[in-house]
Amino acid sequence: MAITERIEDYLETVLEIELEGGVPSVTELASRLGVRKATVVVAVRKMVELGLLDHQRYGKIELTRDGREKALETYRRHQHMTFLFSQLLGLDDSVAEEMACAAEHSLDPASERRLAAFVDFCCRSRTEKKEWIVAMDRFVSDPEQLSIPLTMLLPRQEAKVLRLTTTGKPRRLGLTEKGLVPGQTVKRTDDGRGRDVQISLDGKEETLSNLDALSIWVLPVEENVG
Incomplete structure (x- = not known):
């Protein structure tokens, strides 16, 4: 029988009770895990069969060597x-x-x-x-500005490329060959209503598909006031 996530939760809870100086029991496990005692009894029986716990009838529950390791x-x-x-x-x-x-x-x-x-x-x-x-x-405690996909950039707004999230090598290579690399400044030049995204990049106009634009994460450049 495989060791499931639920079994791991039981073993960890038994260990935590021991570390706190308590005595693991069916009642205590049921209370901490938010389940019925009958459910704990069935689970403990399975773990005894797996060699992860020792449990005498109506007695305390103890981790075996393998159970403690897990x-x-x-x-x-x-x-x-x-x-x-x-x-x-x-x-x-x-x-x-x-x-x-x-x-x-x-x-x-x-x-x-x-x-x-x-x-x-x-x-x-x-x-x-x-x-x-x-x-x-x-x-992290007080983020002033978070990155957004290029598709969310407002018309005429500038931004710096932060990262590319595309996993396909050909697509990533195609974007980097256009100069879309971290640190590069871009400006959106379309009105945001079309299916494609148009940008200005190093004085050149580039047209990106929405799929490509979604994989380019940028930090909008704040406009200077005054």
């Missing part, structure tokens, strides 16, 4: 995700917790390692008071 893996992923959303991105604790729960089960080992490395790198940079992390914290 619980620690899930707990580690959850803590990394929670820290990323709450401490690095500054989201409310309840929102960060909900997002961490949704993300932790979908990570493969390679993805987890990369995200964990990013979190650790940010922590080290904060400890060392690196300028870039200070700037990132300031920008």
